[in-house]
Amino acid sequence: MPVNRNALVRYKTIDNCLRNRYRKWTLEKLIDACSDALYEYEGIDKGVSRRTIQMDIQMMRSEKLGYNAPIVISEKKYYTYEDPEYSITNIPLTGHDLEKLTEVTQILRQFKGFTHFGELSGMVQKLEDKIHVSKTKGRPVIDLEKNENLKGLELIDPIFQAITKQKCLEFTYKSFKARNPETFIFHPALLKEYRNRWFILGKKNADLPFMLLALDRIEKLAECSTPSIVFNENVLNGYFKNVVGVSVSEGLLPQKVLLFVDHSNAPYVLTKPIHHSQQLLERNDQGVLISLYVQLNFELDREILGFGDRVKVVSPPRLRTRIREILKNAGDIYDTELNQNTLKSLSGQLDSKGSVILNRVYTEREVNRMGRILQRYSNGQTEKASDTQSVRNVLREIPELRDYLINPNIKAILKNINPDLFLTKSIFFNKSQDANWYVTWHQDASITVKHKKSVEGYSGWKQKGDLFGVRPPEQVLKSTYTMRVHLDDTTSENGALKVLLGSQNKIFDPVDLSTVTENSIAHMCEVNGGGIHLMKPLLLHASSKSKSKGRRRVIHLEFNSRELDRGLEWGERMEIS
Numbered sequence: 001m002p003v004n005r006n007a008l009v010r011y012k013t014i015d016n017c018l019r020n021r022y023r024k025w026t027l028e029k030l031i032d033a034c035s036d037a038l039y040e041y042e043g044i045d046k047g048v049s050r051r052t053i054q055m056d057i058q059m060m061r062s063e064k065l066g067y068n069a070p071i072v073i074s075e076k077k078y079y080t081y082e083d084p085e086y087s088i089t090n091i092p093l094t095g096h097d098l099e100k101l102t103e104v105t106q107i108l109r110q111f112k113g114f115t116h117f118g119e120l121s122g123m124v125q126k127l128e129d130k131i132h133v134s135k136t137k138g139r140p141v142i143d144l145e146k147n148e149n150l151k152g153l154e155l156i157d158p159i160f161q162a163i164t165k166q167k168c169l170e171f172t173y174k175s176f177k178a179r180n181p182e183t184f185i186f187h188p189a190l191l192k193e194y195r196n197r198w199f200i201l202g203k204k205n206a207d208l209p210f211m212l213l214a215l216d217r218i219e220k221l222a223e224c225s226t227p228s229i230v231f232n233e234n235v236l237n238g239y240f241k242n243v244v245g246v247s248v249s250e251g252l253l254p255q256k257v258l259l260f261v262d263h264s265n266a267p268y269v270l271t272k273p274i275h276h277s278q279q280l281l282e283r284n285d286q287g288v289l290i291s292l293y294v295q296l297n298f299e300l301d302r303e304i305l306g307f308g309d310r311v312k313v314v315s316p317p318r319l320r321t322r323i324r325e326i327l328k329n330a331g332d333i334y335d336t337e338l339n340q341n342t343l344k345s346l347s348g349q350l351d352s353k354g355s356v357i358l359n360r361v362y363t364e365r366e367v368n369r370m371g372r373i374l375q376r377y378s379n380g381q382t383e384k385a386s387d388t389q390s391v392r393n394v395l396r397e398i399p400e401l402r403d404y405l406i407n408p409n410i411k412a413i414l415k416n417i418n419p420d421l422f423l424t425k426s427i428f429f430n431k432s433q434d435a436n437w438y439v440t441w442h443q444d445a446s447i448t449v450k451h452k453k454s455v456e457g458y459s460g461w462k463q464k465g466d467l468f469g470v471r472p473p474e475q476v477l478k479s480t481y482t483m484r485v486h487l488d489d490t491t492s493e494n495g496a497l498k499v500l501l502g503s504q505n506k507i508f509d510p511v512d513l514s515t516v517t518e519n520s521i522a523h524m525c526e527v528n529g530g531g532i533h534l535m536k537p538l539l540l541h542a543s544s545k546s547k548s549k550g551r552r553r554v555i556h557l558e559f560n561s562r563e564l565d566r567g568l569e570w571g572e573r574m575e576i577s
Contacts, residue, residue: 006038010048010056011067013037015088017079018071024078027053040223041161060088152198152215156191159200159221163188166228172220173213181219186211187229190236194246194299201239203229209250210239244275244292245299254295258314262287265310274303289314301326332363336530338409343416346534350417350481354504354539355523359531361409367487367530370404371553374428389430394555395423395574405485405555406576413534414576417481418561423574425558431495431551438495438545441517444537445477445507477537478505479561484533487553491526495546497533498522504536516540 013034017025031053038044057079060069070082162169169188174181189210190201198215206229240246242254258281261269266288270280275292282289294300296319304311304323313320338361349356362370377398378389395402414421490496500520508516517540525541527533535541537558546552559576 006042006044007056007059009037009041010034010053011060011065011088014053014056014060015069018081019087021080021084025080026077027079030057030079150196150198150216152218155215155218155221156198159188159191159215162223163191166230168224168226168228170220170222170224171213171218173218175217183220185224185226186213189229189231190239192240192246199246201236205229210248212246212248242277242293243295243297243299244303245297247297247299249295249297252295254293255316257292257294257296257300257316257319258289259292259304260287260289260312260314261307262310265307269311329363329365332365336360336363336409338412343412346413347417350534350536353501354536355499355501355525356534357525357527357531358413358534359528361413361532362404362407362485362530364530366404366407370401370555371487373398373401373404374430374553378430389428391428393426394428395426405557410483410532411576413532414481414559417534420561421481421559422561422576423557424560425556426574427556429552429554429556431546431553439497439541439543441513441540441542443507443513443540444482476560477507480537481559482535482537483557483559484527484535485555485557486527486529486531486533487555488529488551489527490552490554491548492524492544493546493548494552495543496527497525497541497543499525499535500540504539507538508540513540517542 014030017023017030017033023029027050031048031050034048034053034056038048057071059065060067061071062068067088069088070086071079072082073079159169161167169186170183171186172181172183184204186200186202186204187206188200188202192199192201192212200213200215201210202213203210239248242248259274263286266283269278269290270288274290275294277291277293279291280288281291292300296316300319301323304313305326309327313323338358342358346356374391377391391397395405484497499522500516501523503516503520522542525533
């Protein structure tokens with residue numbers, strides 16, 4: 001039987017209410033909900049009668065529309081679905097519905113050859129597939145791309161209605177970068193779909209530029225009474241013309257982008273162009289050269305990167321450099337992944353040799369970020385040393401450095417050495433290009449504490465001749481670990497440490513130290529930028545004068561075990577996790 005539009009609005013509203021099991025629905029509440037829906041969608045401000053809703057419920061329960069809705073009454077007044085999964089939107093199509101849909105597809109087929117109806121081509125096949133499945137109860141012939149877990153799809157219809165009726169909306173919106181949601185008036189102009197994700201284009205007011213909001217970031221939506229902006233249709237029609245995807249920079253001119261695609265991927269790019277402006281410029285045995293006329297944006301980067309090493313950016317230089325850096329950083333992530341066997345052997349190597357070098361612990365991006373943070377700090381200081389700069393307690397002076405310095409690799413390394421380690425010292429050394437310092441053979445026989453205390457096992461502390469540490473008993477030093485993070489390549493030419501492997505097990509007096517160092521073969525500790533040098537503090541070490549002008553930036557870290565805490569007041573105690 002035919003059903004008018006107002007009845008369909010009421011049926012859908014009742015269905016939405018009964019599916020919401022977080023509220024209890026009396027007949028009066030259903031009447032109010034249907035009255036509100038008719039006003040919102042049809043502009044009818046006349047209230048719905050009690051009898052009308054009662055008849056609607058009876059109609060939905062019956063077989064006349066094919067709903068057979070399992071509507072029950074609980075506690076003699078609350079309406080709900082007996083089956084919590086039921087919805088009238090899930091019912092199968094009736095024979096009459098299928099006949100009408102078949103007629104529609106036959107009509108649409110007649111327009112597919114016309115230029116203005118080119119976009120109907122895929123639509124007709126999708127509709128025919130739906131009819132085929134409903135009639136035969138068989139499997140779909142067309143498998144459509146879909147994301148059933150995508151948020152915000154329920155907002156498409158109210159936003160569509162607002163655009164067509166030229167109404168503005170009030171959004172509560174939280175972007176991925178925002179800490180808190182923001183509520184504002186928004187004038188919608190255009191719904192945009194890109195790769196199965198939906199966006200809404202519009203403005204906050206007429207004087208501001210366009211904004212593109214993702215529907216899955218909209219937390220609340222409501223109509224408002226503010227008069228809507230009248231948009232220029234020509235501007236809207238051409239808004240996304242010069243971009244791949246949805247990121248548009250207003251005022252930015254499109255550029256000619258040249259891409260070389262190798263022969264294995266050329267057919268995919270030629271049969272499915274990256275952008276409607278794509279042109280084939282050249283073809284040879286190695287591949288094809290194509291051109292695009294687009295703005296440079298995130299989606300273009302992602303499209304190019306999706307081909308991996310099968311596509312090369314020829315121009316413009318800015319895009320070429322950016323893609324090359326992204327690919328380099330991507331490889332760096334894999335190259336800096338530490339081997340589990342290496343991690344497990346660290347503690348044993350440190351106990352036997354007293355020294356371990358691990359290169360590629362930090363990515364180049366992490367090294368560069370740490371360098372920029374340290375440089376900003378240095379630029380903000382009024383007093384600078386003429387030869388060598390250093391920052392004591394660098395992680396307290398520059399706390400933002402911690403996020404990059406104590407990265408997942410460092411945490412894994414320390415956990416494998418001793419899970420109870422905590423940081424007790426952090427110093428940044430910046431050897432300038434003109435510096436030519438060197439260090440004689442010695443042992444690091446002090447640790448940093450605020451106060452030394454004589455407690456059981458900690459008697460006999462010796463004051464060192466500086467302000468930064470005291471000499472504890474040997475068992476404390478043997479449980480201390482030093483880590484030197486190298487931000488630049490450190491070689492024998494620019495002052496790399498020399499060490500005597502295996503010399504970390506006792507404190508040498510001056511005579512023994514001289515004898516051992518003069519009669520032993522030193523090991524040169526060359527470390528690449530982004531690598532670390534792990535040491536036991538009693539390991540004998542020294543450095544020669546630099547023979548090059550290369551910069552050497554090192555962050556010196558010292559760790560102690562919680563087992564040795566015993567009430568000591570550490571100079572710089574900081575948990576690692």
